[in-house]
Each structure stands twice: as C-alpha cells, then as structure tokens.
Amino acid sequence: MLAAVYNGVNQFELAEYPLRKLDNGEVLIEVNYCGVCGTDHHIISGKAHANIPVILGHEFSGVITDKGHNVNDFQIGDKVAVDPNIYCGKCRYCRKGKVQFCENHQALGVTVDGGFAEYVIVPTSQIYLLPNNFDLSIAAFAEPLSCCLRGIEQAEIKPGDTVTIIGGGSIGLLMVQLVKLSGAAKIILVEPIESRKQIGLKLGVDIAFSPDDKNLVKSIIDYNDGGTDVAIECVGKSETVELSLKLIAKGGTIVVFGLAAKDEVIELNLQELFRNEIKIHNSFLNPFTFDAAVKLLVSGRINLNGIPTSKIQLKDIKDIFNRVDHTRIIKSQVTNKNKEE
Ligand SMILES: [Zn+2]
Ligand SMILES: [Zn+2]
CATH class of the missing domain: 3.40.50.720 (NAD(P)-binding Rossmann-like Domain)
Structure with a gap:
C-alpha cells in the first residue's frame, strides 16, 4: 500500500509499504481522512520524538475492511474513529487512572504505524463506532477534540x-x-x-x-x-x-x-x-475523553463547517509540509484517492 513513512529528521517519504497480517483483536481500517497536526510538523523537523521507520498520522477515521480473530463487536463496513493512544493498563500510572503517563505508552502515528496511508491496523480497544451516514472528514477531528x-x-x-x-x-x-x-x-x-x-x-x-x-x-x-x-x-x-x-x-x-x-x-x-x-x-493527551469527543461530533454540537479545512490527496502529502502560508487554511486533512464519501 501507499504510505508516508518517517525515516528520521527531515526524511519523510511517500513509499510502497508492506502490510503485516492481522493479530487477534485487530482490524484493518481503510483510512478516509487523517488530519495533519502540529505534532507531525514537530516530528518531521526533529522537535518531537517518533520511532523509525513509522507511518505518521494520528487523527484519522475510516472504514473497517478486515478483521483478525476474536473481533465480535465490529463488522466489516463499519465507520470508525480511532483513539491513537494505547495504554498498557499495568504500570503504576495506568493503575491509578492516570493513563496519559503510561510507562509503556504507544501511539498510532508516532511509535507504531498510523494514518498517512491507505490502510492502518488498529486494536479494537482504540476504535469508536460511528453512525453509517456520518461524515468521516468530521470524524477525523475526534482526536484533536478529545485533547x-x-x-x-x-x-x-x-x-x-x-x-x-x-x-x-x-x-x-x-x-x-x-x-x-x-x-x-x-x-x-x-x-x-x-x-x-x-x-x-x-x-x-x-x-x-x-x-x-x-x-x-x-x-x-x-x-x-x-x-x-x-x-x-x-x-x-x-x-x-x-x-x-x-x-x-x-x-x-x-x-x-x-x-x-x-x-x-x-x-x-x-x-x-x-x-x-x-x-x-x-493538559497532556486525551485520557478518557475520546468517547465524549465522538458524542459531541455526532450530536453536531461542535461546528466544523466554519473551520476552513483543505483536503489533500495522500500522494501529494509533501505539499502540506512544504507549505509556508498558513493564514488561509486552518486545518489540513490527507485523504485517499477515490475514497471520498
Ligand atoms: Zn495531534
Ligand atoms: Zn501503563
């Protein structure tokens, strides 16, 4: 599949990238939209940490296209938003309910592969079901809203x-x-x-x-x-x-x-x-706020139509990171060709 891979400071390449097999409790999501965050800019310029190599992009939404074993609560075709922050549940902070300080914290799009790609593999613990008719471009705001x-x-x-x-x-x-x-x-x-x-x-x-x-x-x-x-x-x-x-x-x-x-x-x-x-x-990360973020978006209480959002094809992703003028467009989202709803 096509993916934007981070290989180190200022090394950010669009490349064919292999997809591994699904494990137990994982789903394959076809990414429809993935927001570009200040953190992505910080990572690429070396001001924030990410593993290497990794597919960046942590603000994404999409459709389930395949399931591993033991996935009973979600179906192929379901529209979902994804909380990228994965906590271990076992460390001292997780056990105190302060999951944002998890000592084994993983994040899709930072330490493991994320959403600047055609597909992404996600554990079901991270996915939030959306109504069938919901606009996935709006759903890609769930992560920043949760923060x-x-x-x-x-x-x-x-x-x-x-x-x-x-x-x-x-x-x-x-x-x-x-x-x-x-x-x-x-x-x-x-x-x-x-x-x-x-x-x-x-x-x-x-x-x-x-x-x-x-x-x-x-x-x-x-x-x-x-x-x-x-x-x-x-x-x-x-x-x-x-x-x-x-x-x-x-x-x-x-x-x-x-x-x-x-x-x-x-x-x-x-x-x-x-x-x-x-x-x-x-305020660090989004401990236990993702569910509320999804509910606020689905209810329509947050108005995103007023926030100018540009949609850029995955193949053109580098344009976003080379752009200097940020005055007109407030938010950029990466999308996959022919995957507009
Ligand atoms: Zn972000
Ligand atoms: Zn933990």
Whole structure:
C-alpha cells in the first residue's frame, strides 16, 4: 500500500509499504481522512520524538475492511474513529487512572504505524463506532477534540466565567466552542490573523484582539473588571504564557495547552502567584475523553463547517509540509484517492 513513512529528521517519504497480517483483536481500517497536526510538523523537523521507520498520522477515521480473530463487536463496513493512544493498563500510572503517563505508552502515528496511508491496523480497544451516514472528514477531528476536552477539564470553567483563549488556530477554535458549552459568560480571543478572528466571532467569541494591539492587557482587564477567570494558551510559546499571567484574575486558572519547544522557559514572580492563588495547569493527551469527543461530533454540537479545512490527496502529502502560508487554511486533512464519501 501507499504510505508516508518517517525515516528520521527531515526524511519523510511517500513509499510502497508492506502490510503485516492481522493479530487477534485487530482490524484493518481503510483510512478516509487523517488530519495533519502540529505534532507531525514537530516530528518531521526533529522537535518531537517518533520511532523509525513509522507511518505518521494520528487523527484519522475510516472504514473497517478486515478483521483478525476474536473481533465480535465490529463488522466489516463499519465507520470508525480511532483513539491513537494505547495504554498498557499495568504500570503504576495506568493503575491509578492516570493513563496519559503510561510507562509503556504507544501511539498510532508516532511509535507504531498510523494514518498517512491507505490502510492502518488498529486494536479494537482504540476504535469508536460511528453512525453509517456520518461524515468521516468530521470524524477525523475526534482526536484533536478529545485533547481539547482534557484541556477543558483542566480549565475548571464555572458558568458565568470570563475565558480568554490565546491562539485561534484549529485548536483555539475548537476550544472556543467547548468553552461556550461549558457555560462561560464572556469569551475573549487573542489572535493576530484577521480571518481567524472573524471565524472565532462567528463561533462564539464576544471580543477578539490582536497580540500587538496597543493596551492589549489593559483592554482585556477592563473588559472583565479585573482580569479573566480562565486563560487557555493554545500557542506553545513563552510570550503567550507570560501574556496569560498578565491577564489572569486573582484565583484564576491558566491552562498551558500549546506544545512549546524544548527550550522555551518563563520567569515567574512567586509572591504574585502566592498572593493571587494563580493556578497553572497543563493538559497532556486525551485520557478518557475520546468517547465524549465522538458524542459531541455526532450530536453536531461542535461546528466544523466554519473551520476552513483543505483536503489533500495522500500522494501529494509533501505539499502540506512544504507549505509556508498558513493564514488561509486552518486545518489540513490527507485523504485517499477515490475514497471520498
Ligand atoms: Zn495531534
Ligand atoms: Zn501503563
């Protein structure tokens, strides 16, 4: 089958790749859509780890085309979304319910073969059944949405809170919708690109700022009479985390959601943290949130039509990683020829 194989830093090739036989409890999935994530860019440029060789792509959906032994709950032809994170269930963290820290964690598309391919082999523990008529392009958002749901858990939003989201990419725009569902009274977006601000405003943002607006901090603090109750940082840079610290109200919670490069550091004023009881939370992977993500997508409560998504054929996948202009398209999905629904 055709697959995009990662062979080491900046070595990312489209190649014929052999498919192994199915084991017990595994299914073969014909990939329809696989989202391209910031993590894929980080892996290819050497800023994040992956095994070698491996087929990248961890945000995928497709149709079951074959089953190994002992697969009784799923049928050939079923449409499914896939949680790429596989936990051992036996290590100290798994046994405490903190599976995201699993000492034997495997991830489809990072440590084992993933979705930038015509087919992928997946254990049934990872698959989530979708309705027959469901749009698989939307289903490929289940993984990023499940990660956002973990971030929302960490944000501890209470009805009536003001929430500021920093970064209006695909993650920030999913966060806007989840924050709205969580009962926020006011939603503020900080994002430099005008078209993304406009999309945010359509999806539930009340007021949008640019990071280079004059008096940005004062404007946001004034807007909520003393700061934002929750800030969700979806960029992964020290300056945006520092901005969160300037915007946060006393007793507020900051979620550092964006993945920062290894050398990003910030300075913290400890007495300010102490006096103001500022909570700084992080969010790693998607522990026990995939089911909720699928249900939110199937229910239609998350609007993906507003998020510009480009669909690129698997054979043209390298174009995505060579592209420089990210202003117009917010999300890219890789698809297989003749497999459009
Ligand atoms: Zn991802
Ligand atoms: Zn484990």
